[in-house]
Amino acid sequence: AQSVTQPDIHITVSEGASLELRCNYSYGATPYLFWYVQSPGQGLQLLLKYFSGDTLVQGIKGFEAEFKRSQSSFNLRKPSVHWSDAAEYFCAVGPNRDDKIIFGKGTRLHILP
């Protein structure tokens, strides 16, 4: 079955520290992979996506993610977080033939001053 797992429900890091949010997927074919951010009161915003080619993708706001087929992972990273990065982050895979997007349950990022 197709699925997306974000093993960390909450993560707390200090401002200026590096960040890595984990995402593992189960998918029958080469997936389309996405990371989204949700700030309170706002819709989802696409951070970055991977379809093919270079496995290290750059996104907005200084984020990057690396597709590792052997590990079925697509972890999100940022070298130095800012207080404004505090939000909920969602990893997603799809669409499949039925156009269904599969989301992970999200990771809530907290930033310490």
Next chain:
Amino acid sequence: NAGVMQNPRHLVRRRGQEARLRCSPMKGHSHVYWYRQLPEEGLKFMVYLQKENIIDESGMPKERFSAEFPKEGPSILRIQQVVRGDSAAYFCASSADNNQPQHFGDGTRLSIL
């Protein structure tokens, strides 16, 4: 406990016709978000509504598109005089409040002939 229900699952329209997409949020949710996914793109935010109010429509095209979330009944995304470029998958999400995770429906695939 039913999730977010979108109907129809697939909708075919001819150019110039109107398309109506429906979204019933999860029980107890009063916040609704609409997204559009174009082929090989991620989700793009369109509009955020609460009961009888549009909170943020910054992602809505200026013409032909409208959305409502009446006091009773589902949220409706309405596209008038559809064109080929409107072909996409439209996803709806709901949440209990603006600080809670969004739950997504399975989407409506709109095809324009």
